[in-house]
Amino acid sequence: MxxxxxxxxxxxxxxxxxxxxxxxxxxxxxxxxxxxxxxxxxxxxxxxxxxxxxxxxxxxxxxxxxxxxxxxxVDLPVRYYTADGRSMDKPAITVAASAELETPYRDxxxxxxxxxxxxxxxxxxxxxxxxxxxxxxxxxxxxxxxxxxxxxxxxxxxxxxxxxxxxxxxxxxxxxxxxxxxxxxETHDHERWYLGDVRLEGLDREHIHIWTSPEGMVGVTPLPKSDIWQLQATIPAEIEEPEKPSLEVYQAMFDRRAGAGRVRLTDASWLSIYRINxxxxxxxxxxxxxxxxxxxxxxxxxxxxxxxxxxxxxxxxxxxxxxxxxxxxxxxxxxxxxxxxxxxxxxxxxxxxxxxxxxxxxxxxxxxxxxxxxxxxxxxxGLLISYRSSSLTRPTARTNAIRSFPGERAPNATGLQGIGFAGSVFDLLRGPHWTLLAFAKCTDPSLENLANDELHVHCILPSDVEGAEGIIDTAGNAYRIYDVASEELVLIRPDGYIALRTFIEDTASILHYLNSIYSTN
Ligand SMILES: Cc1cc2nc3c(=O)[nH]c(=O)nc-3n(C[C@H](O)[C@H](O)[C@H](O)COP(=O)(O)OP(=O)(O)OC[C@H]3O[C@@H](n4cnc5c(N)ncnc54)[C@H](O)[C@@H]3O)c2cc1C
Structure with missing residues (x-):
């Protein structure tokens, strides 16, 4: 020791x-x-x-x-079966997030x-x-x-x-x-599931397969890039002591709920009973x-x-x-x-x-x-999660803003182009730093002075501005998605949430905010 x-x-x-x-x-x-x-x-x-x-x-x-x-x-449709063997195909149960949530990962x-x-x-x-x-x-x-x-x-x-x-x-x-x-x-004592990772014969891997029966449902989901299926089956509420999970117990349950001989379970790498808490x-x-x-x-x-x-x-x-x-x-x-x-x-x-x-x-x-x-x-x-009422969030000075409020997740915007850079807002955010998006020409030296390893400052310009230094919002996406009405600063936390928005001249607010966090104990 x-x-x-x-x-x-x-x-x-x-x-x-x-x-x-x-x-x-x-x-x-x-x-x-x-x-x-x-x-x-x-x-x-x-x-x-x-x-x-x-x-x-x-x-x-x-x-x-x-x-x-x-x-x-992404696309994993569902095939539902009835006990008499009829089946019905339905689209995937997962749906893409709304387009206005502005993410590269809607699905x-x-x-x-x-x-x-x-x-x-x-x-x-x-x-x-x-x-x-x-x-x-x-x-x-x-x-x-x-x-x-x-x-x-x-x-x-x-x-x-x-x-x-x-x-x-x-x-x-x-x-x-x-x-x-x-x-x-609370523990939902009567909401219990048999779970497992199994291998099986008799089903195509392009669908989730689900059977319903008077005893309950059993479903198997193909796990991508493997030959494993995740099995989930309800345990009837009236059963006080469910049988211990085993391949044999699962096979017998499958035969009762899906019909004997339909599917042959061949192997299991994980078997469990799950009680909902x-x-x-x-x-x-x-x-x-x-x-x-x-x-x-x-x-x-x-x-x-x-x-x-x-x-x-x-x-x-x-x-x-x-x-x-x-x-x-x-x-x-x-x-x-x-x-x-x-x-x-x-x-x-x-x-x-x-x-x-x-x-x-x-x-x-x-x-x-x-x-x-x-x-x-x-x-x-998860894209709607926001920290609008957090003590880390500062209210916006603008009264007529319609989206991208402080406390909300910073949305993505594509179509940005600068010297040696073509990408999106998320490309600017990627990494452990804070990000200050200055929706303006970067003529104010106080903006430049703010930038350091911990705070990246990027000037985003509308596409019609010529001859200024910065990143051009070629399709107007960033100005639209960030709802920029006039020249503005948007400070984004290292975890991608908007901390504050303020007018372009107000670099003092940015400094004050960061000092309030990083001041020593
Ligand atoms: C059937 C099923 C389906 C699910 N589907 C989804 C889903 O689709 N999407 C989803 O988001 N979630 C889903 N979940 C939930 C998800 O599995 C859990 O929320 C997730 O595993 C939690 O991750 P965790 O890292 O917090 O804890 P865990 O994954 O439980 O990891 C904890 C780790 O800590 C280790 N550990 C424990 N004690 C100690 C100790 N004293 N010292 C050192 N190490 C220790 C354990 O060995 C374990 O590796 C599902 C769960 C189940 C059962």
Missing amino acids: KTIPSFVDVLIVGAGPTGLTLACDLARRNVDHRIIERSTLYNVASRAKGIQPRSLEVVDDLEAVRYIIDTGI PVWIAQFDVEKALRDRYAVLGGQVELGAEALGLVQDLDGVTVTVNTPQGEEQIRARYVVGADGGKSNIRKFIHLPLVG VRMVEHYSKCRVFLAGDAAHVHSPAGGQGMNTGMQDAYNLGWKLAAVIRGADTALLDTYDEERRPVAQAVLEDSTNKMGGIVGTATEGGALSQSLSTISDDLTS
């Missing part, structure tokens, strides 16, 4: 999608950190099988999106969680990081200066002293228990220990929100931890709970409503297809 603790600024506990997103963000910000994972092997269970538009934007910013786009698929992408994790792990490796496998947090004590975590590693017990700890250790989080934050809410913590942190992802909130998978919400928790927390470690006021960390807890609250409500519809229609094909057709929408895309 090592008795002398090793020191680190941030210790991340858990290498699921939440922990890995945070690890990538901290690594690209050169924050001293470690990420430990109890399992000795990487996760092979599919669990989440869709990544939402806002999370795609996040992984784009982290430069981990390519593998996800190349591996996942949710079907992809197994283990592939999202692989994309993040690969990116993390490029950034020089590595998950410490087989390392389990056993307990922690914290004081005013830091947190000491006892970790069981393959080499023995280790004490890790961290300035901050992030529990990204899933729904059964021990970190949450160590800091005595209960998961408040709708719970969250009442606070996302205690002193120096933060919770993120399933450690902070659990809910039904309807609407495909769990993994996505966790990744976005991490993305909200990453830049704030980095700033505070470099000397920003620790009050910045309070805005993590302030901004993210209402998001989880809304997800809990929406996913519970959607799951109610699915469970209530699981025995009847037409009704089930109707309820599944409404589970994907602009809300589940």
Whole structure:
């Protein structure tokens, strides 16, 4: 056992999608950190099988999106069957986000969680990081200066002293228990599902296949770029003690619900019973220990929100931890709970409503297809999440603005062209910095003086301006989407949300705002 603790600024506990997103963000910000994972092997269970538009934007910013786009698929129609063998084809249950949300990623992408994790792990490796496998947090004590975590590693017990700890250790989080934050809410004892990753014979992989029967539904979803299917089946409410999951139990259930001999299950790499919990913590942190992802909130998978919400928790927390470690006021960390807890609250409500519809229609094909057709929408895309009432958001001085308000996600706009640059607003935002979009000619020297590594300043000019330095908005998209009426400054946070908008002369507001965050403790 090592008795002398090793020191680190941030210790991340858990290498699921939440922990890995945070690890990538901290690594690209050169924050001293470690990420430990109890399992000795990487996760092979599919669990989440869709990544939402806002999370795609996040992984784009982290430069981990390519593998996800190349591996996942967008169009996955559904084939519904009745017990007598008739089938009915329906379009995919995921729908594209509305065009006016202005994203390069309107479509949710079907992809197994283990592939999202692989994309993040690969990116993390490029950034020089590595998950410490087989390392389990056993307990922690914290004081005013830091947190000491006892970790069981393959080499023995280790004490890790961290300035901050992030529990990204899933729904059964021990970190949450160590800091005595209960998961408040309810367990839906009678909403249970058989889950599994199986291989099978007898079905084409171009559809999700769903059978309804008096006993309940069973569905299988092909996981892209693999021969694995995720199986989901309702367990009837009246069954007190469901049979233990096994390939045989699943085959028998399939035969009863889909008809004997239809589908032959050949192999399973993950089998589980899932009981729906709708719970969250009442606070996302205690002193120096933060919770993120399933450690902070659990809910039904309807609407495909769990993994996505966790990744976005991490993305909200990453830049704030980095700033505070470099000397920003620790009050910045309070805005993590302030901004993210209402998001989880809304997800809990929406996913519970959607799951109610699915469970209530699981025995009847037409009704089930109707309820599944409404589970994907602009809300589940994550693009509508905003921090308009956050203490980090400054009200706009303009009274007649119609869109792109402070607190909202900064939308994309294509068609920008400058010297040596042709791209979009998102190309300007990509990276760990703040961004100031100056919708004006950059003749004011105070604008130039604002720019540094942490704050990138870009002057965006209308297409009819000639002979001025800056980026030309060739199609007028940026001016239209950002609703720029006269010369304006738009300050965008490192996580892609608009912090404030002000008139072009008002560079003092920008400085004042940044100083209010980055002033030393
Ligand atoms: C059937 C199903 C379908 C789903 N579909 C979707 C979907 O379509 N979209 C979606 O967004 N979400 C979906 N989800 C939810 C999603 O799987 C979870 O929300 C997601 O896994 C949460 O990620 P996380 O990183 O917070 O936690 P986890 O993925 O649970 O990761 C936590 C990690 O911490 C490790 N750990 C635990 N304790 C310790 C410790 N003491 N020390 C070190 N390591 C520890 C664990 O081994 C684990 O690797 C679905 C879930 C299920 C079950």
